[in-house]
Amino acid sequence: MPFGLKTFGDMRLIGPDGQPAGFPDKGLTAIVFMGFRPSGRVSRAELASFLWGEDEDGGAKALGNLRQLLSRVRTRQRELGATFLDIESTDITLNRSDIRFDFEEMQTRSLLDPVARLDLFLRSMTGQFLADLDIPSEAGQLWLLERRDFWLGEFASALEDAAAMLSRQNGASIKAAAARLIELDPYSDVAHQVLMRVYAKDRRLSQARLIYDRYRQQLWSELNTQPSEDMLRFARLLFNDEEKRVAAVAATPTPEREEPRPQESAASSRPRLPRLLLLPPRRPDEQHNWALMSGLIEDVTIGLCRIRTMAIVAPYTARRIATMATEEIDLLKQYDVSYVLETRLQERNGKAALYATLVHVEGDEVLWSEKFRGHPDDLPDTYGELVARIVLETAGSIERKELSKIHTVSRPTAYQNYLLGQHSLSVADLPGIRRARKFFRAALLDASEYASAIAGLARTEHLEWLLTARGDRDLLQSAEAHARDAIRIGADDAGGYHQLGVAKLYQGQFFESMEAFMEAESRAPSHADLIADHADTLVHAADPILALDKIRRAIELNPLCPDLYWWTAAGANFFLEEFGEAIACIGRMADQAKAGRLAAAAYAMLGDQRNARREMRRTLAIYPDFTVDDWLMKVPIREKWKMDMFRDGLRRSGFR
Incomplete structure (x- = not known):
């Protein structure tokens, strides 16, 4: 059975047993480069120039680097018992029988069903093409940009073809694909238009408008430009036609029917x-x-x-x-x-x-x-x-x-236990979080269908994940499950959507997170905690300008706010490179130790090593097992350069 080479997201070689197999990075780059050539053959001089670029000695240094690389490749191929590259004196040839690329199936157009083809793109394109690769040569950089543009174009084409067959049966699949394409290409007109059409077809015109307004704001804040004429024309037609259709449906009389009476068991829960x-x-x-x-x-x-x-x-x-x-x-x-x-x-x-x-x-x-x-x-x-x-x-x-009545009753009601849980979360530390969870569970013993208490459980789980910094995926999965239960029970309540947005954020699913927050804000537009968590999502999703606007709004609504508000404001300022303002925001927190990592990085970026080291030592006293790479693998940050900036600040402050 041949080896597999994953090229979308982080490049990695997968063995016949399904497990990752080590291989020199530049060797894998050479394999991918040759995989796009029909002949699968390249000269040593061309490959050396592609991998390292030209230099003053006419390429002698690059050829020397290539010889060393090919020596390591031969050794590793013998260890794996496979021959990916046939290495000759002047040329190198790809042996296609020993390796399969993840993009090969996507290159075929024999799939007659456009939705099936789109599902293939959705499964395969989990990230940008060779997302972690940076080729130093000019030829390599141009090739990489062309390949990335090519696959984004193919994804957009498959999405358009499938959207032409949009129905209630395939709407969820098309929506998920549009969301994925937006993650990979935030400025894709095609993806935004398809997503707007899906919502409009579901008669959720307000969500389609939110997507359009956010896209327009993003273009202006990041690129200082307006939507294309095609997008403007599409939006006008979509909203005008849909409003007319909704008005016609509303004007059509419907026969009256008797509302079903709620079951006693449901009411008592x-x-x-x-x-x-x-x-x-x-x-x-x-x-x-x-x-x-x-x-x-x-x-x-x-x-x-x-x-x-x-x-x-x-x-x-x-x-x-x-x-x-x-x-x-x-x-x-x-x-x-x-x-x-x-x-x-x-x-x-x-x-x-x-x-x-x-x-x-x-x-x-x-x-x-x-x-x-x-x-x-x-x-x-x-x-x-x-x-x-x-x-x-x-x-x-x-x-x-x-709350004052609790001392006069033999046992708190479900509602009073819920209030005690909310009160316990006013200070976001581990004892408070676990105390809140106990109260929410007590509320659910009396009222198992209490959506707000279920959403409260989800909140305790994501806060514990955040504070413990252990990267416990089970906590996030449980938070998502509780959030979905809260939505099922109280679909008109913002709480479930709020907590689903947070859970999706920390699982790195940025678009799903923002979508949930849009649903939540449409139900509770003045909910300060909700707006603050939406701002936190925007910080991680690489929109710190809009995040700062939202967190300021949340602080206006809740001036005596919890520490998490100022922590979010500090994060937004850090990624805007306003390091002094980030430190000032952390200074407004009652418990500044919770943001010690961020404070250390901000001080380090300002060149204040004394305070950076102080914050580093204080953080390690609380989290002795903390390491930079381990933490950054758990924290979702959409843009690699922002993660690199955070890593740089943490390293400068003394973290390892």
């Missing part, structure tokens, strides 16, 4: 959450800004509905209760309402004031009350901030009240 009733302000006869304030209350309701730590009484019921007489408010207990957010609108002298009061029904206790006032003309500038403030104050007050 969900946590009993505190119920919040939002009472809108009563409408006086002479208020001119009623529509604006009414819209604000609706947006507050929408914001509260996105928070999975409470249940919201439907707006229709809330409006009915708001019209009832005061003595009839006892109906709150009938509707099992735990908290009421009362709002009242007042206008005087052209100025409007909104009063908001949160009441705990059982104890008839005011938990929070505030008056928001100003001229209506000022609202466009403060509207979003006002909505976010009311939502955050309401949610925070309810969570604090529920």
Whole structure:
């Protein structure tokens, strides 16, 4: 059975037993070079020039290097019992019977099914062609660039052919291939267009728009250019046609049907959450800004509905209760309402004031009350901030009240255990993470279908993977499984998609990670922790400029933020070569030791060896087995030059 040579991703020789076999790197490069020649034959002079380039002595040094290489190749071929290269006095010939290339099957066009051909590309092109190879000669560099462009073009062609047959049956396969091509060629119009078409066909036009907007922003920030005319024309046609089709479907009457009644077993497996009733302000006869304030209350309701730590009484019921007489408010207990957010609108002298009061029904206790006032003309500038403030104050007050009840009950409820888990994660250290996991599991003992608690388990697993630096793949796989369970149970909740995005990031699947984060942000656009983790993904996926924008937004939403926010900001600044700013961000962390590796690298890049060595020693005291290469094999960084920069900084600081 012949040996196999993998050329996509890192080049490696695979033995007949399926295990990697050692071989001189330049010998493998020569084999690949000759593999693209129909004759499989090359002169010694041409091969030496290809591998080492011309020099002042007319190529004598390169020929000397080639003689030494061929000597090592002969020795290794004897050890392996195979002859890949027949070495003669003037020429070298490839023996194709002893070796198979991974690209050989892809070169044939005999596959009649375009989707099957695309699946072949998806399986084979796991990375760029000879991704780890750098040939010093000019001829070698040009050959390498041409080969990489060729295979990217072939992949794009196969994707286009398969997309012409797009259906629900093959949509997932085509989507995965488009995502892979974007990883290999971030500026591929074809891949972005196909991906947009897949989402549009699934009636997920908002996701198609997100992909288009991100691509346009990426082109501008990285290349200072706009999308091509072809892409602009494609986007216009796609969005216009799809919006018309969706409108037509929406206008088509559908027969009413009775909603299925939930099974008792399913209902009992969900946590009993505190119920919040939002009472809108009563409408006086002479208020001119009623529509604006009414819209604000609706947006507050929408914001509260996105928070999975409470249940919201439907707006229709809330409006009915708001019209009832005061003595009839006892109906709150009938509707099992735990908290009421009362709002009242007042206008005087052209100025409007909104009063908001949160009441705990059982104890008839005011938990929070505030008056928001100003001229209506000022609202466009403060509207979003006002909505976010009311939502955050309401949610925070309810969570604090529920936590305070724990000491008065014999056993915490599933919801209270969930809150304890969230509270334990406010300090991201190993004891806190493992304590949080215990609380999330306790919540699931009472409510096995509690999506937020399952997503919480996924979060503890990815945080433990990050902090222990052991590269335990089982933790990430478990985090992904829990995230997918949370999505299955609560598809409209951001939590599952959030944790899936993080798990995919640390498995090095950048596009899948960003896709999950786009799904999550569409469900919770003001979730600070979610935005911060999305920023972390962008740091690793080689978009530190956008990452910095997102982490600043997260810090604005959560000014007293966890250390992970500043750690992410430091990483973005490091890859933008703003090393001083990276150190300043780490300085804002309560526990700076967690970012010791990054701090050491940043100090080293600034030439501050004293502080770099201090951070290095402090890190090794916590992680005595830490080595640079082992760690960088586990940390996903999309662009090789950024990984090399991080490696350089770590080495300079004294890490080995």
